[in-house]
Amino acid sequence: MDTPRLFDGRLKMRHLLLVDSLSRQGTVVGAANELHVTQPAATRSLHEVEDILGVPLFERGPRGVTATVFGEAFTQHARAVLAQLTRAGRHVVELAEAERGTVVVGIHLAGSNTLLPRAVAALKRAHPLLTVVVREASPEELLLDLEAGRIDLIVGRLTAPSGDGLIRHPLYDESVSLVVRVGHPLAGREGIDIADTLDFPWILPGSQTTLRREVEELFVHRGLALPRNRVEATSYLTVRQLLLETDVVAVLPALIVRDDGRLAPLSVPLEPVGHRVGVTLPAGRTLSPSGEALLKALEQTAALMTEDSPGLRQEESS
Numbered sequence: 001m002d003t004p005r006l007f008d009g010r011l012k013m014r015h016l017l018l019v020d021s022l023s024r025q026g027t028v029v030g031a032a033n034e035l036h037v038t039q040p041a042a043t044r045s046l047h048e049v050e051d052i053l054g055v056p057l058f059e060r061g062p063r064g065v066t067a068t069v070f071g072e073a074f075t076q077h078a079r080a081v082l083a084q085l086t087r088a089g090r091h092v093v094e095l096a097e098a099e100r101g102t103v104v105v106g107i108h109l110a111g112s113n114t115l116l117p118r119a120v121a122a123l124k125r126a127h128p129l130l131t132v133v134v135r136e137a138s139p140e141e142l143l144l145d146l147e148a149g150r151i152d153l154i155v156g157r158l159t160a161p162s163g164d165g166l167i168r169h170p171l172y173d174e175s176v177s178l179v180v181r182v183g184h185p186l187a188g189r190e191g192i193d194i195a196d197t198l199d200f201p202w203i204l205p206g207s208q209t210t211l212r213r214e215v216e217e218l219f220v221h222r223g224l225a226l227p228r229n230r231v232e233a234t235s236y237l238t239v240r241q242l243l244l245e246t247d248v249v250a251v252l253p254a255l256i257v258r259d260d261g262r263l264a265p266l267s268v269p270l271e272p273v274g275h276r277v278g279v280t281l282p283a284g285r286t287l288s289p290s291g292e293a294l295l296k297a298l299e300q301t302a303a304l305m306t307e308d309s310p311g312l313r314q315e316e317s318s
Contacts, residue, residue: 004052006052011052014035014037015045016078016081017035017082018031018035018049019049019057019078020075020078020082020148021034022046022057022058022065023071023072024144025064026064026065026066027063028042028043028046028065030064053070057074057075058071079148080285082149083150083282083285084285086150087149087285087288090288090290091288101130101289102131102132102133103130103131103133103153103290103291103293104133104135104150105151105153105154105294106135106136106142106145106146106153106154107134107135107142107154107155107156108138108156113255113256114255114259114305115155115171115277115298115301115305116134118301119294119297119301122297122300122301123293123294123297126293126297127293130290132294138206138208138234139209140208142154146166146280146282147165147282149282149285152290152294153279153281153287154280155279156280157210157211157276158170158276158278158280162283166281166282167282167283168278168279168280168281169279169280169295170277170278171278171279171302172277172278172305173275173276174254174255174276175254175270175275176251176253176270176275177251177253177257177265177270178197178251178265178266178268178270179243179249179250179256179257179264179265180247180248180249180250181247181262181264182261182262182263182264184247184264185200185247186266187264187266189266192266192268193268194218194219194270195224196268197227197249197266198224198227200247200248201227201231201246201249202229202230202231202249202250203232203239203248204227204232204251205232205233205234205251207232209234211251212232215251236252240260240263243263244262244263249266251270253277277302279295281295
């Protein structure tokens with residue numbers, strides 16, 4: 001097939017926005033609502049971009065739309081274009097207003113209670129007019145936002161080496177603990193095993209997380225079944241409140257517990273379960289000055305944390 005002519009004026013910004021939204025929403029109605037257009041207008045725009053490219057981008061079904069191989073490929077490029085334009089607009093603002101830039105950071109559980117807050121505090125001391133926007137979501141959602149330029153970087157657990165259009169910048173290794181409330185029947189007891197916790201309800205990480213898979217492997221290795229009385233949650237606020245109000249046992253990064261006087265780690269070894277905490281960046285674009293400032297603050301904060309905490313080990317970038 002001939003190479004589509006994408007610079008003849010027919011391809012519009014609304015086409016790129018629609019493809020991105022359709023890929024995430026999975027329905028024309030959802031994309032139309034997100035983009036504040038009517039459903040017929042969204043359908044018409046989809047037909048237009050498919051005519052321009054000469055291939056079907058989405059398969060229509062009774063429950064929505066599914067990207068074809070062409071749709072998946074074009075969506076990646078559309079998001080890259082949108083990300084560059086987002087950065088271009090913000091870069092102009094930063095150049096015009098000097099210290100009044102904005103950095104958008106995505107966060108999930110690891111690093112959320114210590115690393116990021118300390119880094120943001122340090123950043124704001126040096127750049128008080130710089131705006132930091134923090135967005136919490138699942139790792140999968142954050143990666144989509146990173147790809148589309150809606151966020152600049154992600155702070156949290158690193159689950160893979162660099163690749164697939166991403167740069168993963170490790171900062172430190174952190175252990176994972178079984179955690180209960182102070183006053184829990186198991187708190188302070190020595191010589192207990194993971195089997196001793198199964199008489200109590202558990203909070204497990206979400207089923208799609210890497211930590212959940214590692215916990216499941218740990219149970220298999222010990223010849224144990226997963227707790228039947230369990231809650232699955234990734235929101236720390238929810239997990240902490242359940243810990244304080246009930247006798248649940250939770251799996252949490254060690255730093256989350258260290259400075260919380262109402263929670264206590266159990267003396268149950270969980271090796272080899274652990275976290276490598278760091279920053280995830282898009283490989284295809286450079287950070288804005290605001291993003292660079294936050295990255296530097298994160299690196300400096302992580303270095304100080306590893307000096308203060310023997311349980312943490314700093315990692316070299318890779």
